[in-house]
Amino acid sequence: MxxxxxxxxxxxxxxxxxxxxxxxxxxxxxxxxxxxxxxxxxxxxxxxxxxxxxxxxxxxxxxxxxxxxxxxxxxxxxxxxxxxxxxxxxxxxxxxxxxxxxxxxxxxxxxxxxxxxxxxxxxxxxxxxxxxxxxxxxxxxxxxxxxxxxxxxxxxxxxxxxxxxxxxxxxxxxxxxxxxxxxxxxxxxxxxxxxxxxxxxxxxxxxxxxxxxxxxxxxxxxxxxxxxxxxxxxxxxxxxxxxxxxxxxxxxxxxxxxxxxxxxxxxxxxxxxxxxxxxxxxxxxxxxxxxxxxxxxxxxxSIKPSIDTGSPVTEVKVNYSSEADTLMLYPAGDLKTVLPNDSDELLEKTFDVPESVDAPIAMGDKVGTVTLTLNGALVGTVDLIAGQDVARNGFLYAVSRVQAFFGGLYFRVVCILTAIFLVGYGLLTFWMYNRQKRQRVRRAGGPGNAPRAPRPARPPSAGRGVPPPAGKPSASRPPSSGPDELDLGFLEDDFTFGPPGED
The missing domain is CATH 3.40.710.10 (DD-peptidase/beta-lactamase superfamily)
Structure with a gap:
């Protein structure tokens, strides 16, 4: 038509x-x-x-x-x-x-x-x-x-x-x-x-x-x-x-x-x-x-399989498994090509596989690829699959998760922020403590913080070093309320340091 x-x-x-x-x-x-x-x-x-x-x-x-x-x-x-x-x-x-x-x-x-x-x-x-x-x-x-x-x-x-x-x-x-x-x-x-x-x-x-x-x-x-x-x-x-x-x-x-x-x-x-x-x-x-x-x-x-599907071509490390440390990888297809009858030396393989894989893994799972070249030209790419089942060990996995957490960036950042907070909190606490102490001292001093009136002159008979009559406290300072209490008036007495009897 x-x-x-x-x-x-x-x-x-x-x-x-x-x-x-x-x-x-x-x-x-x-x-x-x-x-x-x-x-x-x-x-x-x-x-x-x-x-x-x-x-x-x-x-x-x-x-x-x-x-x-x-x-x-x-x-x-x-x-x-x-x-x-x-x-x-x-x-x-x-x-x-x-x-x-x-x-x-x-x-x-x-x-x-x-x-x-x-x-x-x-x-x-x-x-x-x-x-x-x-x-x-x-x-x-x-x-x-x-x-x-x-x-x-x-x-x-x-x-x-x-x-x-x-x-x-x-x-x-x-x-x-x-x-x-x-x-x-x-x-x-x-x-x-x-x-x-x-x-x-x-x-x-x-x-x-x-x-x-x-x-x-x-x-x-x-x-x-x-x-x-x-x-x-x-x-x-x-x-x-x-x-x-x-x-x-x-x-x-x-x-x-x-x-x-x-x-x-x-x-x-x-x-x-x-x-x-x-x-x-x-x-x-x-x-x-x-x-x-x-x-x-x-x-x-003649046309030959460029890769044997019945033999492993490479292996990869396995994580979180107590059954196997490594996993054998097999090509998913044979990728036929034209090769010399007596040699396949001209065929080159380039693997693209991860450094390791995490269990669990099922047989037949794709793990990577292999690319084949002949005389420098591309023949094709074949998937690489797992050759066996690999179960995950729960304890090893849990330990690795804990290690990963403590060794991870998130944990390090939290630690740094916590340290900064604690240092800041300590400095703030110290500053507040000192501030409150100074305030207590000022409050305890009362009228002493105000200007004082002139003290009356002592009688001439009251020589240095002569205690006042018994039962009479010094007129210039208040009596002490106890043996362990600071006598603030004591600090206000006039003292002269020198040989006795000198004026």
Whole structure:
């Protein structure tokens, strides 16, 4: 079913989310091994690990690999590929499609014929039919190829393609006219196509029978240009399951492939810019480059668990428990990745765990994480979980709480404030005591605090040192009320210190 043109405008509003690569460093080809392609990108679909790349983000002409995007939009926008008929509009047979000097690839779909969407897909993917791609773009663009180019670019942006621009349905337009992509971006588009079962079936087919049509009285066969799926070729590899070639003089020889090895591991590989001339065996260098990378990869690497979930990877101290001093931590998942067959020395682990944990702890509780890197690039992060139950000892916990209280900041602040209060209170008490004492002394003195009248002269007969007559108190001081009471008048007597008898 054809998509409504109104939906096209919405695609222009798609926000471009760059899809980060799970691992983008890859491995290096062994010494003495090389490829002729200018750009390459090989990724494992099971893990997202990039196993090899070379100038993967370089913008290049991609020729007929452009048709992979056209095929994706056809599968996504037509729900019934077998029943939906697409007309090969006569107006599309212009320019390079019919120019005999260009020798553009085709599936002999003639002007005015009606072909099912499914057979259009076979025509684009096997013999790389340019007229089929043009008819599909015209159909999905509601009769306007510029609409379809906009649709292509919006979809590429949504997939995370950052070095891609389409101005052609089939790739007969090169980079100088605005049609280009990169090895990484073509891999993203191919990976999305690979999710469709019909695509996997089509690109893995070496020959397909096209039905009779208006200008064809009988069915006829079309053949795939992918020599790597043909057992008779010297570049045949049983692990190659498709996808597509693409070549022009400006672009060179390009090839996007899907490979599944005998372990069931799936890869997408793209090589761009291999030499135009064929190798000595007559097959394109793009096929040889693809075989070189996959042969090396499958002979030396495989998908392995990057961490063993059955073995502890680190331990952490446990607080408040009498059962265990430490707790063993296990990875929650194995985080599979592509590793050398004979070693995992390149894999590095970085732990993020606390110095200690407080009991109680239940087996399976998340305690921390471990991050794995390969060749300096992120592989992934796995949770670390407790390997056993650990109960809390109530006495140890209570003691620790008491210690924490007395050693805590709150307690220290309270102590300091209390000390300040006590010192202040003591000083205030001392000051008040002295003040009250002085007041008592002044009150006890009574009239003595007022000015005194002159004392009368003593009789001459009263010599110094002669006591007054018995029974008569001194006239100048009041009698003492007792032997222990201070006689205030005593202090007021005149005393002369010197030899007796002197005046």
């Amino acid at each position: 054809k998509k409504c043109a109104a939906g096209l405008a919405a695609l222009f509003l798609i926000v471009i989310f760059l899809s980060p690569r799970a691992f983008a460093a890859g491995y290096e080809l062994p010494e003495g091994t090389s490829i002729t392609a200018q750009s390459a990108y090989f990724v494992n679909l099971d893990t997202g690990i990039v196993v090899f790349e070379q100038n993967a983000d370089e913008q290049r002409s991609v020729a007929s690999l452009t048709k992979i995007m056209t095929a994706l939009l056809l599968m996504e926008n037509v729900s019934d590929l077998e029943s939906t008929m697409i007309e090969a509009n006569r107006d599309l047979y212009t320019g390079a499609i019919i120019d005999p000097t260009v020798r553009a690839s085709h599936a002999d779909i003639r002007p005015g014929e009606h072909v099912s969407a499914l057979n259009m897909l076979y025509a684009m993917m096997l013999p790389s039919a340019n007229e089929a791609a043009e008819a599909v773009g015209y159909y999905l663009g509601n009769g306007n190829l510029n609409n379809f180019y906009a649709l292509m670019n919006a979809r590429a942006a949504a997939l995370g393609c950052t070095n891609t621009n389409f101005t052609s349905t089939n790739g007969l337009v090169d980079m100088d006219e605005g049609n280009y992509s990169s090895a990484h971006d073509i891999a993203l588009i191919t990976q999305e196509c690979w999710k469709h079962e019909v695509f996997r079936t089509v690109v893995g087919t070496a020959a397909h029978q096209m039905p009779a049509a208006e200008s064809h009285n009988e069915p006829y066969n079309i053949l795939s240009l992918n020599a790597m799926i043909k057992p008779s070729s010297t570049v045949y590899r049983s692990y190659i399951k498709g996808v597509k070639t693409g070549s022009t003089h400006d672009a060179g020889r390009n090839f996007a492939s899907a490979a599944v090895n005998d372990k069931g591991e799936t890869y997408i590989g793209v090589v761009l810019g291999a030499p135009w001339d064929a190798a000595e065996d007559g097959y394109a260098y793009s096929f040889h480059d693809t075989a070189t990378v996959y042969d090396w990869l499958f002979a030396n690497y």
